[in-house]
Amino acid sequence: MRGRFIVVEGIDGSGKSTLAARLAEDLALRGRRVLRTREPGGTRIGERVRGLLLNADHSEMVPLTEFFLFMASRAQLVEQVIRPALRRGMDVVCDRYYYSTAAYQGAAGGVGIPGVLHIAEKVARFERPDVVALLDLPPATARARRSGPGDRVERKGLVYQKRVRQGFLSIARRERRRFRVIDAARPVEEVFRDLRKAVDRAL
Ligand SMILES: Nc1ncnc2c1ncn2[C@@H]1O[C@H](COP(=O)(O)OP(=O)(O)O)[C@@H](O)[C@H]1O
Numbered sequence: 001m002r003g004r005f006i007v008v009e010g011i012d013g014s015g016k017s018t019l020a021a022r023l024a025e026d027l028a029l030r031g032r033r034v035l036r037t038r039e040p041g042g043t044r045i046g047e048r049v050r051g052l053l054l055n056a057d058h059s060e061m062v063p064l065t066e067f068f069l070f071m072a073s074r075a076q077l078v079e080q081v082i083r084p085a086l087r088r089g090m091d092v093v094c095d096r097y098y099y100s101t102a103a104y105q106g107a108a109g110g111v112g113i114p115g116v117l118h119i120a121e122k123v124a125r126f127e128r129p130d131v132v133a134l135l136d137l138p139p140a141t142a143r144a145r146r147s148g149p150g151d152r153v154e155r156k157g158l159v160y161q162k163r164v165r166q167g168f169l170s171i172a173r174r175e176r177r178r179f180r181v182i183d184a185a186r187p188v189e190e191v192f193r194d195l196r197k198a199v200d201r202a203l
């Protein structure tokens with residue numbers, strides 16, 4: 001049987017990596033075979049593209065370049081890692097997916113949400129997730145959790161992050177069946193309980 005494909009989305013500092021790790025651990029403890037991966041990256045070529053994207057020195061990179069680089073890294077990840085794992089019956093927990101591209105480059109960067117979703121779903125035919133958990137919280141709360149200067153995307157500031165957040169929420173409204181919006185401004189335990197509930201419905 002095909003495994004379940006679970007995506008964790010949200011702005012920077014929303015707790016995606018923390019919760020994706022918790023979820024993968026929890027599924028494994030319940031006897032499921034789990035693969036956790038991250039975007040961009042997750043393959044040899046994808047990690048090199050990730051380096052280009054997150055390099056703080058590339059400040060002149062325009063949203064359309066970001067868009068194509070993210071899609072390139074993702075194409076590699078879907079073909080090489082996600083699809084084969086699902087076919088082998090493994091659950092895949094992915095920290096970010098093409099909804100991030102739709103929220104960041106699409107909504108905040110001006111490329112447009114519909115265009116990004118069209119290319120991801122109709123042209124690239126990326127695998128569709130069974131559940132997308134959107135960790136939602138105000139950008140200022142997320143910012144307060146972080147120490148250090150942040151990477152190139154994180155440095156764009158709160159106004160940008162607010163547009164990203166609204167982008168995610170607007171995608172969630174269009175995709176009610178797949179998306180679960182989770183209040184991520186609460187303690188990890190509470191966020192995790194809701195995440196587990198959302199995932200259990202798809203198992
Ligand atoms: N619910 C939470 N409450 C408080 N701090 C959290 C919560 N979830 C995550 N954190 C902390 O916030 C920081 C960012 O979390 P992380 O999982 O790296 O977010 P993301 O991957 O979405 O950028 C980490 O230091 C993490 O330990």
Ligand SMILES: [Mg+2]
Pocket residue numbers: 016017018095
């Ligand atoms: Mg992370």
